[in-house]
Amino acid sequence: MFLNILGKFLKFALSLLLASGVAAAGIAATYAGKWARELPDYRQLDSLTLGAETRVFSRDGTPLGTLVPRIGEEAISRTLVRLNEVSPFMTAAVVANEDRRFFEHYGLDPYGIGRQVQRLARNQEAQGGSTLTNQLIKNTLLLDEYKMARTPDRKIKEWMLSVQVERSFTKEEILQNYLNAIYWGDGGPVELYGIYSAAQAYFGKKPRDLTLAESVYLTILIPRPADRYANYADVRPLMKTLLDRMVTDGWITPQQRDAAWSEDLQPRGWKVTYDSGGNVRTAELVDPKGKEIKAVNVNRAPHFMKQVEDELVRRFGREKVYQSGACASIPRWTSSSRMPLKRPA
Secondary structure, three states: OOHHHHHHOOOOOOOOHHHHHEEEHHHHHHHHHHHHHHOOOHHHHHHHHHOOOOOEEEEEOOOOEEEEEEEEOOOOOOOOOOOOHHOHHHHHHHHHHHOOOOOOOOOHHHHHHHHHHHHHOOOOOOOOOOOHHHHHHHHOOOHHOOHHHOOHHHHHHHHHHHHHHHHHHHHHHHHHHHHHOOOOEEOOOEEOOOOHHHHHHOOOOOOOOOHHHHHHHHHOOOHHHHHHHHOOOHHHHHHHHHHHHHHOOOOOOOHHHHHHHHHHOOOOOEEEEEEEOOOOOOOOOOOOOOOOOOOOOOOOOOOHHHHHHHHHHHHHOHHHHHHHHOOEEEEEOOOOOOOOOOOOO
16 A cells, blocks of 8 residues: 555656656757847958958049957957967967867857856855856957956857857967957957957057067956956966966976076056066056057058948848958049948959
């Protein structure tokens, strides 16, 4: 009698569990389908490629300006660079610090996700866990929609887009786009987007000329550039940890690590002294505006160029304008006249 009742209860419990599972799967599928339909076109990342500038000339050949690639309304960077124009130390530092398994995963890092689940289970704040691909999408394709807000649907969309991007772009293209898109702080009249702007602002040099120490410093700034720039002494131990990790991962030798640690690193605006062991003795922010750079206006007539850009995109589409390396010839006209345009080649 008891076994008969137990058997019926187990059957009921199993049926209830299966029904709950089916219902949960149905709800999940519904939301997944909804979020999938809301995804932006991942191919917009193509507008980050170099050689995609559209240069505008008057009919007499006078250069009027250059249209900078954008995603939505967000200008990606003042100056975009190719991966071979960036110091190998910079790319190595970014991979070692932000996504150690970048060349092994397909957009999602199970180990990173697992660590976040463990932290949440212990009621700790979620930290890291995002791959470079996740971060690239968060800072470009989903930026206008979420403004960096942390919501479950944003994360799911981020994962969906990451898989699409990893299937369509090489790792080198993703890394190049990441370095051109990431935010590196306030540069005064301009926001510091991309490694070119960061290298100019913090060290006054081109990305290809960055030393190992400078590359590590810039990498450490990425999560919170404003706070970390203002507290150099707090950044220094983080740099040591990253240098050690780069040795462990095989990016640099112990000798290179030691030389970088002993380098007389002086970010713009700071006056730092070190002891013989490379440790900070004194660090003073002598010029808080030291990293500010002048806004560079590459257009002779900014308002006119904005009208040209809007008209080109309306007629030919963003993909044609920003990916063809086009030249648009503009006859002399007034703001009230209709704009005749030659189709980009």
